[in-house]
Amino acid sequence: MKIGLFIPCYIDQFYPEVGLAVVKILKKFGIKFDYPIEQTCCGQPAFNTGYRKEAKVLAEKFLKIFSKFDHIVSPSGSCVSMIRIFYPELIDKDDIAIITKKFFELTEFLVNIMNIDSTGAEFDYTVTYHDSCHALRELGLKTEPRILLKNVKKLKLIEMVNSEDCCGFGGTFSVKFPEISVDMTKHKVNYILNSGADFVTSTDQSCLMQIDGYAKKHGINIKTIHIAQILANF
Amino acid sequence: MEKSREHIIHFLKQFQKGKTQLPEIKVGETADKKDLVKKFKFEFERAGGVFIKTTREKIYDDLSKIIYSENARKIFAESFERGIDDIIKSLQADQIITQPHSEKHLSEVDVSITGCDFLVAETGTIVFIHNEKRFKSSLLLPRIHIVIAQENKICPTFEELFAQVGGDFDSILLITGPSRTADIEKVIVQGVHGPQKIYLLLI
Amino acid sequence: MLNYTPSKFKENALKALANENLRKNLTKAISHTLSKRAEVVSELPNWEELRQKAHDIKKHAIENLAYYLEMFETKATENGIKVLWAKDADEARTYVVEIAKKINAKLCVKSKSMVTEEIGLREFLETNGIETVETDLGEFIVQLADEMPSHITAPAMHKSRDEIGKLFTDKLGVDFTNEPEELTKIARKFLRKKFLNADLGISGANFLVAETGSIVIVENEGNAGLSTTLPKVHIAIAGIEKIIPRLIDLTVFFKILGRSATAQRFTSYVSIINAPRKNKLDSPEEVYVILLDNGRSDLLRYEKLKQALYCIKCGACMLACPVYQRVGGHPYGSIYPGPIGSVITPAQLKLNNSYILPFASSLCGKCYEICPVKIEIHHLLLWLRHRAVESGFSPWIEKLIFKLWFIGMRSHKLYEFGSKLLRYIRKLGIKPKFKNWSNGRVFPELAPKSFKEIWKNQESI
Numbered sequence: 001m002k003i004g005l006f007i008p009c010y011i012d013q014f015y016p017e018v019g020l021a022v023v024k025i026l027k028k029f030g031i032k033f034d035y036p037i038e039q040t041c042c043g044q045p046a047f048n049t050g051y052r053k054e055a056k057v058l059a060e061k062f063l064k065i066f067s068k069f070d071h072i073v074s075p076s077g078s079c080v081s082m083i084r085i086f087y088p089e090l091i092d093k094d095d096i097a098i099i100t101k102k103f104f105e106l107t108e109f110l111v112n113i114m115n116i117d118s119t120g121a122e123f124d125y126t127v128t129y130h131d132s133c134h135a136l137r138e139l140g141l142k143t144e145p146r147i148l149l150k151n152v153k154k155l156k157l158i159e160m161v162n163s164e165d166c167c168g169f170g171g172t173f174s175v176k177f178p179e180i181s182v183d184m185t186k187h188k189v190n191y192i193l194n195s196g197a198d199f200v201t202s203t204d205q206s207c208l209m210q211i212d213g214y215a216k217k218h219g220i221n222i223k224t225i226h227i228a229q230i231l232a233n234f
Numbered sequence: 235m236e237k238s239r240e241h242i243i244h245f246l247k248q249f250q251k252g253k254t255q256l257p258e259i260k261v262g263e264t265a266d267k268k269d270l271v272k273k274f275k276f277e278f279e280r281a282g283g284v285f286i287k288t289t290r291e292k293i294y295d296d297l298s299k300i301i302y303s304e305n306a307r308k309i310f311a312e313s314f315e316r317g318i319d320d321i322i323k324s325l326q327a328d329q330i331i332t333q334p335h336s337e338k339h340l341s342e343v344d345v346s347i348t349g350c351d352f353l354v355a356e357t358g359t360i361v362f363i364h365n366e367k368r369f370k371s372s373l374l375l376p377r378i379h380i381v382i383a384q385e386n387k388i389c390p391t392f393e394e395l396f397a398q399v400g401g402d403f404d405s406i407l408l409i410t411g412p413s414r415t416a417d418i419e420k421v422i423v424q425g426v427h428g429p430q431k432i433y434l435l436l437i
Numbered sequence: 438m439l440n441y442t443p444s445k446f447k448e449n450a451l452k453a454l455a456n457e458n459l460r461k462n463l464t465k466a467i468s469h470t471l472s473k474r475a476e477v478v479s480e481l482p483n484w485e486e487l488r489q490k491a492h493d494i495k496k497h498a499i500e501n502l503a504y505y506l507e508m509f510e511t512k513a514t515e516n517g518i519k520v521l522w523a524k525d526a527d528e529a530r531t532y533v534v535e536i537a538k539k540i541n542a543k544l545c546v547k548s549k550s551m552v553t554e555e556i557g558l559r560e561f562l563e564t565n566g567i568e569t570v571e572t573d574l575g576e577f578i579v580q581l582a583d584e585m586p587s588h589i590t591a592p593a594m595h596k597s598r599d600e601i602g603k604l605f606t607d608k609l610g611v612d613f614t615n616e617p618e619e620l621t622k623i624a625r626k627f628l629r630k631k632f633l634n635a636d637l638g639i640s641g642a643n644f645l646v647a648e649t650g651s652i653v654i655v656e657n658e659g660n661a662g663l664s665t666t667l668p669k670v671h672i673a674i675a676g677i678e679k680i681i682p683r684l685i686d687l688t689v690f691f692k693i694l695g696r697s698a699t700a701q702r703f704t705s706y707v708s709i710i711n712a713p714r715k716n717k718l719d720s721p722e723e724v725y726v727i728l729l730d731n732g733r734s735d736l737l738r739y740e741k742l743k744q745a746l747y748c749i750k751c752g753a754c755m756l757a758c759p760v761y762q763r764v765g766g767h768p769y770g771s772i773y774p775g776p777i778g779s780v781i782t783p784a785q786l787k788l789n790n791s792y793i794l795p796f797a798s799s800l801c802g803k804c805y806e807i808c809p810v811k812i813e814i815h816h817l818l819l820w821l822r823h824r825a826v827e828s829g830f831s832p833w834i835e836k837l838i839f840k841l842w843f844i845g846m847r848s849h850k851l852y853e854f855g856s857k858l859l860r861y862i863r864k865l866g867i868k869p870k871f872k873n874w875s876n877g878r879v880f881p882e883l884a885p886k887s888f889k890e891i892w893k894n895q896e897s898i
Contacts (some may be wrong), residue, residue: 040848364720
């Protein structure tokens with residue numbers, strides 16, 4: 001089984017440690033994988049802002065780059081949603097659904113494909129989980145991340161109220177309607193604080209980037225960490 | 235107008251698909267009558283109605299109690315079978331109307347006493363089929379509405395109701411509890427335009 | 438009437454965000470309704486199955502719209518109802534005024550109907566000398582205040598009891614009270630006179646049943662029942678998408694409409710009207726149904742957009758939407774606000790500059806989650822963004838940025854060059870200044886080495 005590694009563009013540029021965490025996990029379980037260097041972006045920013053022509057070109061290029069793999073893994077519910085749910089809208093090919101079904105978000109890959117429910121990691125903190133909208137509502141991921149977190153040694157998982165509420169990022173929404181976006185983050189940050197957790201984690205670094213950016217701007221002591229980094233803590 | 239009609243239909247026909255199937259909606263099994271009364275009572279009361287189980291012997295007392303407690307002076311009553319008609323005529327009130335001469339006339343009564351055609355247990359709904367003998371406005375104008383119904387009129391669900399009624403009627407009014415609104419700060423207030431209280435006397 | 442148009446969404450949304458009073462009213466009303474809704478939905482263990490059934494019924498009806506509309510027309514006409522077809526708002530309004538003038542109507546009572554707001558009926562009747570009174574309490578309040586309704590099933594949701602009390606004192610001359618019960622009594626007394634003297638009654642329709650030619654109206658107050666019974670003539674105006682095939686289909690919608698719209702198990706009144714009256718005293722002599730297109734058939738042009746016609750106008754999506762929760766309905770500047778409104782307004786009503794509305798969403802998908810007929814509203818919004826760009830809606834600077842971005846992303850060599858360039862610029866101490874991000878959040882730091890660089894330089898990580 002040949003696995004491809006897809007590292008989203010913003011993780012590549014701003015949070016490479018998240019990508020390295022995924023590499024560490026895959027290596028631990030002896031999973032043979034490759035990272036095709038020609039990858040750039042799945043095209044979601046263009047697609048979300050209405051630029052479908054550009055998104056389609058990037059999508060076709062993207063699928064070509066990953067065509068040689070049986071499965072492709074990525075630490076992003078959002079990008080994987082773009083591929084599985086929206087590429088079939090962009091590309092009108094008979095087998096498009098089969099091709100895009102090969103792409104997985106990290107936690108669903110581990111739990112549902114590899115039947116791994118524990119990475120043997122340790123994380124001595126209280127952690128609360130933020131359900132990113134794409135991971136939850138497009139990919140249907142609710143239990144997979146939680147199963148993996150519950151099996152991390154010394155980790156105490158505590159649920160915040162309204163974990164399913166949007167963090168306010170929404171891609172270009174965050175800069176087109178910044179005031180509304182930030183107001184949504186304000187509420188999310190309050191839920192996180194009220195949960196009493198040391199860390200907030202998620203399958204999506206874009207959400208964590210929004211939450212972290214808000215917290216730092218307002219001097220709020222909230223620590224964000226991508227779920228891959230927790231799971232790679234061994 | 236003809237032009238619009240042709241234009242719209244012609245345009246829509248281009249997109250006609252016809253392929254999808256309509257989902258099947260089953261009528262379901264008829265439940266035990268005793269359970270149905272219980273279910274109806276529960277739902278009717280939950281919707282804000284007042285349910286009174288009565289008999290031909292008790293009905294005069296039950297009606298009188300309501301008339302007295304609601305301070306009703308003017309009553310409108312539909313015509314029922316002889317026995318009930320006589321009981322109603324003998325109620326203590328200033329005026330008992332059976333043949334209203336106008337809608338304004340009906341709007342002056344405090345209470346209307348009517349029968350009904352069906353009762354639906356699943357939601358506590360009373361079904362009125364409008365015909366020559368029933369005045370729709372008598373169901374809506376007065377402050378208090380009293381419905382006298384017989385147990386055999388209960389059916390379990392709307393599926394059953396529609397199966398029984400079919401399509402041959404002028405109009406139907408489904409009433410589930412009193413008139414209400416939550417338009418002001420989501421506070422529920424009863425008796426907006428329709429009756430403030432609805433009683434069901436089940437024989 | 439305040440200046441509410443979709444093009445002013447951003448400006449009005451900001452005002453709403455800062456309006457503490459409005460936000461308090463909205464939060465209270467919405468969270469109350471949502472929690473009640475959760476309670477009544479949990480009573481139906483087959484809720485998801487019902488949603489799917491409702492979706493399938495609507496899908497079938499919309500995909501065979503011409504067939505069912507003709508069936509409705511035939512059956513209704515047989516029963517004595519007069520069916521008229523209006524291709525746009527103008528035609529519909531003209532029919533109503535013609536009918537009103539024919540019967541020399543001076544006073545008209547209206548029950549709640551989004552379609553009549555859509556075509557601006559009330560104002561048109563009044564300029565034609567026909568006094569027109571909204572009889573639904575929420576709409577009555579909004580009519581007195583000369584405002585647009587802010588939600589499609591709870592039009593006065595944005596108002597507190599004090600505001601309503603003051604409104605009644607100012608406009609009706611009554612002593613001030615802010616008790617909901619007292620305020621309701623005042624409205625009942627005032628409107629009762631109107632009901633009894635009205636020449637014409639106008640309603641919408643929640644459903645039109647093709648099989649039996651029925652008009653179905655769902656309500657709680659009794660005002661629709663009175664408006665469609667007391668006056669001599671009743672006109673029902675309905676969008677062509679209101680058609681459902683069979684009477685039995687109502688049983689599905691009975692279960693989901695009340696729960697979704699007002700968190701109720703069932704509404705107090707449902708009128709199913711097949712024919713004008715038979716007895717001499719009660720009910721209208723003439724009943725008309727005006728079938729309104731007004732851009733609806735256009736939605737069928739696009740396979741994706743067709744779903745928008747399944748909407749049963751319950752307003753649940755608005756309650757679930759985090760943007761609507763914060764700014765309310767008015768900033769959308771349309772009769773249909775919130776998520777589904779952001780689809781209908783640019784796609785069907787085609788209001789000027791309303792393409793901004795589909796962008797005013799973080800696409801969280803809660804609208805789809807709550808929609809009782811399973812419309813993929815969040816996907817429709819995405820699709821409309823595409824239409825917006827195609828129609829030249831985007832600002833030139835945005836087009837330029839995406840062009841450059843696209844060039845960079847299309848070639849991984851350019852991407853890597855760009856990556857190095859950004860780091861060089863950063864080393865020079867130049868920090869990005871983009872106030873649309875930085876006003877509320879700190880910018881993330883460029884990592885010293887990108888993942889690609891690390892991967893390339895350490896073959897064994």
